[in-house]
Each structure stands twice: as C-alpha cells, then as structure tokens.
Amino acid sequence: MNKRQTRLSAETIAVSRGGRTIFEQVSFTLGAGQMLAVTGANGSGKSTLLRAVASLLPLAEGTIRFEHPARDDATIAENVHYFGHLDGLKPGLSVRDNLALWAKFAGRAGLPAIEALEQVELDHLDDLPAGYLSAGQKRRASLARLLVVQRPIWLLDEPTSALDSRSEAIFGDLLAQHLGEGGLALAATHRPLPVASHATLALGAA
Amino acid sequence: MTNFFFALVGRTVRLSLGAGGGAFVGLIFFLSVVAVVPFGVGPDMKLLARIGPAMLWIAALLATLLGLDRLFQDDRDDGSLDQFMLSGLPLELVVLAKAIGHWLATGLPLVLGAPVFGLILGMEAQAIGLVTLTLLIGTPALIFIGTIGAALITALRRGGLLVAILVLPFTIPVLIFGVSTITAATTTGMPVMNPMLILVALTMASAVIGPVAGAAALRAGMD
Numbered sequence: 001m002n003k004r005q006t007r008l009s010a011e012t013i014a015v016s017r018g019g020r021t022i023f024e025q026v027s028f029t030l031g032a033g034q035m036l037a038v039t040g041a042n043g044s045g046k047s048t049l050l051r052a053v054a055s056l057l058p059l060a061e062g063t064i065r066f067e068h069p070a071r072d073d074a075t076i077a078e079n080v081h082y083f084g085h086l087d088g089l090k091p092g093l094s095v096r097d098n099l100a101l102w103a104k105f106a107g108r109a110g111l112p113a114i115e116a117l118e119q120v121e122l123d124h125l126d127d128l129p130a131g132y133l134s135a136g137q138k139r140r141a142s143l144a145r146l147l148v149v150q151r152p153i154w155l156l157d158e159p160t161s162a163l164d165s166r167s168e169a170i171f172g173d174l175l176a177q178h179l180g181e182g183g184l185a186l187a188a189t190h191r192p193l194p195v196a197s198h199a200t201l202a203l204g205a206a
Numbered sequence: 207m208t209n210f211f212f213a214l215v216g217r218t219v220r221l222s223l224g225a226g227g228g229a230f231v232g233l234i235f236f237l238s239v240v241a242v243v244p245f246g247v248g249p250d251m252k253l254l255a256r257i258g259p260a261m262l263w264i265a266a267l268l269a270t271l272l273g274l275d276r277l278f279q280d281d282r283d284d285g286s287l288d289q290f291m292l293s294g295l296p297l298e299l300v301v302l303a304k305a306i307g308h309w310l311a312t313g314l315p316l317v318l319g320a321p322v323f324g325l326i327l328g329m330e331a332q333a334i335g336l337v338t339l340t341l342l343i344g345t346p347a348l349i350f351i352g353t354i355g356a357a358l359i360t361a362l363r364r365g366g367l368l369v370a371i372l373v374l375p376f377t378i379p380v381l382i383f384g385v386s387t388i389t390a391a392t393t394t395g396m397p398v399m400n401p402m403l404i405l406v407a408l409t410m411a412s413a414v415i416g417p418v419a420g421a422a423a424l425r426a427g428m429d
Contacts (some may be wrong), residue, residue, distance in 0.1 A: 065208035078294045086285025092224045106294020
C-alpha cells in the first residue's frame with residue numbers, strides 16, 4: 001500500500017515533570033519502516049520522551065502527529081505498543097492468561113497467543129504462573145504482547161535489558177520484521193541495537 | 207473493545223479471588239464483626255434482632271473498604287495501568303470494569319453471606335430478606351464510591367488506611383438509606399419503597415460518578 005503516507009512527527013515538544021523541564025525543543029520525523037534510536041545519559045529524558053509519545057505524559061509544548069493511510073480515526077495511544085521497564089505481568093496468572101488480556105487490545109489482530117509465545121520461545125512455559133519466570137523470560141513474555149495485536153508504532157525502552165544474546169537475536173528478528181512490514185519504532189537505549197536505526201536522537205543531560 | 211472490557215472484569219475477579227484471597231478475607235472480616243457483636247451487647251435476643259440490620263450493614267461497609275487500596279496500585283506498580291491507558295478502551299470504562307470485577311469478588315460474597323449472619327444475630331425472616339436485598343442494591347454503590355478513593359491514592363506509596371478515611375464519609379448516605387429500608391418494614395412501619403428507591407438512585411448515580419471521577423484521578427496521578 002502507499003507506505004509513504006505513514007508518518008510520525010514531533011514538533012518542538014517539551015515535557016516537564018514536577019515543575020522541572022525534562023527536555024525541550026525536541027523534533028523528529030519518522031516514516032514507515034524507520035527506527036529512531038534515542039540516546040543520552042541517565043536522566044536525560046529518554047523514558048520520558050517515549051512516555052510522552054505514547055501520550056502517557058502530557059506535553060508542555062509542541063505537538064506529536066501520526067498519519068497513517070488506514071487509520072484516520074485512531075489516536076496515537078491506540079497505535080503504539082509501549083514496551084517499558086515494567087512488564088505488566090500478573091505474577092499469579094499463567095503466561096497464557098496474561099497474554100489473553102493483551103490480545104483483546106484495540107488494533108489489528110496479530111498472532112494467536114501460543115504462536116506469539118513460540119516466537120519468543122516461551123511456548124513450553126505457557127501455563128506457568130508469570131511470577132516464576134526469570135527477569136529475561138518476563139521480558140520475552142512482555143515482548144509477545146507486541147505480537148498478539150498489530151500496532152504500527154513500537155516504543156521500546158531499553159528493549160534488550162535482561163535479555164541474553166540468543167533472546168536479543170530473537171528480538172532483533174522481530175524488530176526487523178516489524179520494520180520490514182512498514183512499522184515504526186522508537187528505541188531508547190544505551191547498548192547497540194540489533195537492528196540498524198534510521199536516525200539517532202541524542203538528548204542532552206538535564 | 208467490549209471483549210477487552212469483559213476480559214478485564216474476569217481478570218479482576220480472578221486476581222481478587224486468587225492472590226491473597228481478598229474476597230474471603232472480606233467475608234471472614236464480615237463474619238468476625240458479626241460474631242463479636244453478641245459478646246459485646248450481651249445475650250439479649252430482642253436487642254440483637256433490633257440492631258442486627260445495622261450491624262450487618264456496618265460490617266459490610268467496613269468489609270468492602272478492606273481490599274480497595276490495592277485496586278489500582280497493583281496495576282500501577284507492575285505497569286498494567288500504562289497498558290490499560292493504551293488499550294483503546296476509555297479509562298472510564300477501565301475503571302468501571304475494575305469496579306464491577308471487584309464487586310463480584312468482594313461485594314457479592316457479602317450479599318450471599320448476609321442471610322447466614324442474620325441468623326447468628328437472631329433476626330426475623332423478613333429482616334434477613336431485606337438486609338440481603340438492600341446489600342445487593344447498596345454494595346455496588348459502596349464499591350463505586352470506594353473506587354474514587356482507590357484511584358486517588360494510586361500515586362501514593364502507602365495509602366491503605368487513607369482510602370477508608372477518604373471514602374467512609376461519602377458512604378454514609380448509602381448506609382442510612384440501606385438501614386432505614388429495613389427498619390421501615392420491621393419497626394417504624396413507614397413506607398419501604400421510599401428509602402429503597404433512594405438507595406437504588408444512589409447506586410445508579412455512583413455507577414456514573416465513580417468511573418468518571420476515578421479515571422480523572424488516575425490521569426492526574428500519571429505525571
């Protein structure tokens with residue numbers, strides 16, 4: 001389809017939390033299949049930027065716009081997958097039950113839950129309560145969430161933390177596939193990403 | 207979208223029943239209060255039967271406040287709340303789903319237990335029936351009002367008792383009309399329908415105000 005029309009753009013956005021400006025005058029534009037790497041020291045506002053793009057935090061200034069040929073009416077919130085530090089897993093529920101709720105999110109239906117777990121190599125643990133998973137396995141279970149519902153923008157906050165080299169390669173493949181299908185991604189990271197980014201946004205230390 | 211709503215209701219029920227046994231803690235607390243009253247008041251059956259409905263209502267009120275503090279705090283702590291906000295379901299409906307789930311897990315057991323506990327207090331059949339009916343109508347109002355308090359303290363670390371203190375004053379009208387429905391039938395001989403209809407109105411109004419105010423409180427706490 002006309003991929004060229006897919007565009008995520010931020011114009012001179014600023015976010016302040018608790019009366020303190022975290023960053024200001026940040027602008028970027030991303031097209032289909034592109035990834036923006038967000039770098040910066042601790043506390044420079046990488047996570048804040050991702051949360052602001054996800055509309056989880058209010059913007060103090062500027063605007064963020066998302067244009068997509070097939071999704072005129074959807075808000076940005078309904079077009080993003082936010083993959084943050086917290087996994088959103090309930091320790092008492094099985095991995096499969098945790099995923100079952102995320103699969104009912106608004107958006108185009110993706111893989112069935114069990115296939116998404118196969119992709120992240122957790123299908124053998126699908127009936128285990130999520131509380132028994134290791135840190136890396138929890139990350140992967142959370143990653144499966146990005147597969148059960150298709151959304152064009154992935155917001156990845158330190159996506160490779162706690163992942164071993166094999167899981168990192170799996171993550172790289174999934175990310176490359178997402179971008180290959182015309183998806184967009186913003187990744188905040190300190191470590192090199194497994195997939196080459198289209199551009200880098202360096203946030204100065206506050 | 208409606209799928210997500212019902213899935214969230216179901217999951218809230220399972221989490222409330224599962225981890226820590228929230229529902230049963232409430233029910234046991236309810237039983238404890240009711241069981242202790244005769245020891246304090248003394249073995250005066252007439253007096254017990256007369257104050258029974260009020261005791262059941264107060265015990266139910268306190269029991270519903272028990273598990274409220276964790277209603278949204280758990281979701282915030284593990285990141286689920288962020289995901290709910292991105293789910294595509296309006297936050298008001300997320301709060302409504304959580305409140306319905308919480309009522310099914312903690313309010314409904316109290317309604318079902320009320321007839322048994324009415325017997326412990328030596329109440330008559332009519333009074334027991336009315337207590338059960340008014341609790342069925344009134345406990346959703348208690349939960350919906352409590353949801354606002356639960357949403358307000360979500361951003362705070364240790365808000366346990368704060369919810370009860372915040373919410374209790376606003377639940378007084380529910381308590382008044384719940385108990386006066388029963389006493390109208392059993393002692394004063396006033397019309398039963400008037401207080402009962404006000405109780406219904408309180409529940410319906412709080413079913414709207416609770417989710418809207420709760421969602422506003424959650425949004426305000428996102429910073």
